[in-house]
Amino acid sequence: MDLPTPGIASDAVISPGAFVADGARIGPGSRIGPGCVVGPDCVLGAGVELVAHVVLDGRVTLGDGVRVSPFATIGLPPQDLKYKGEPTGVMIGARTHVREHATIHRGSVGGDGMTRIGSDCLIMCVAHVGHDCRVGNGVVLVNNVMLAGHVEIGDYAVLQGAAGVQQFVRIGRMALVTGMAGVERNVLPFGRVKGYRAKFAGLNTIALRRRVGLSKEQVIVIARAVHDLYRGGRPEESADAVEAAHPGNAQVAEIASFARDRGRHGLCPFGRAAEDEDAEA
DSSP states (O other), X not given: OOOOXXXXXXXXXXXTTOEEOXXXXXXXXXXXXXXXXXXXXXXXXXXXXXXXXXXXXXXXXXXXXXEEOTTOEEEEOOSOTTOOOOOOEEEEOTTOEEOTTOEEEOOOTTTTSEEEEOSSOEEOTTOEEOTTOEEOTTOEEXXXXXXXXXXXXXXXXXXXXXXXXXXXXXXXXXXXEOTTOEEOSBBOTTEEEETTTTEEEXXXXXXXXXXXXXXXXXXXXXXXXXXXXXXXXXXXXXXXXXXXXXXXXXXXXXXXXXXXXXXXXXXXXXXXXXXXXHHHO
């Protein structure tokens, strides 16, 4: 976005009951409701709306058209005992909507100092985005989702209510995490995981059919490729062979590339529910 010039745009509307610190930059057409607190290092793009009783602190940048509902807080210090007040921040992309009581913490020096959320996301009530997270575009975090620090989430992933994600876990593009799942390992792109200790339960067939536009037969091919990926017990070692067996298949290539980068946690284990994936596709 084009950052607003220092100060408050002439057509911005600020409630008499709000506090905007000197140094904050408020873009044109923005609205700041009663009880809001905007810190001195905050930057709001054009058309941003803070509905009421919103707190922004630290180096917070909100893209054009972001809307933040009452009692949400963005940019407060991370829940990290190593944090000593370093000047870190949060960046949120255009048109993202942050709902009531959500908490998004600033980054830490253990990362690059910035928590990042993409454009067109929906962060529902009481969700928590921990320090140094990387959340892609179009992501939906349903009520009470909990992201620990340094979590990475790919574009258009959906995390259903009360799902919890461990530090440094990666969730691939268009993945689906079902409600109340506890995610301790990485989730493949287009994958679906479920369970108290989350296990791979098949593909997010709805995303593949509706968003990617694949046929049922094409989805079945991807499902069988994922079965082959897990069959050897170490998906990162099977990735090259699986990709080679499906030349030109963009989704299989993306899955194989993700699997090769094991990271700190490896992939969620294969669950029994995934055995029925071919039929479900």
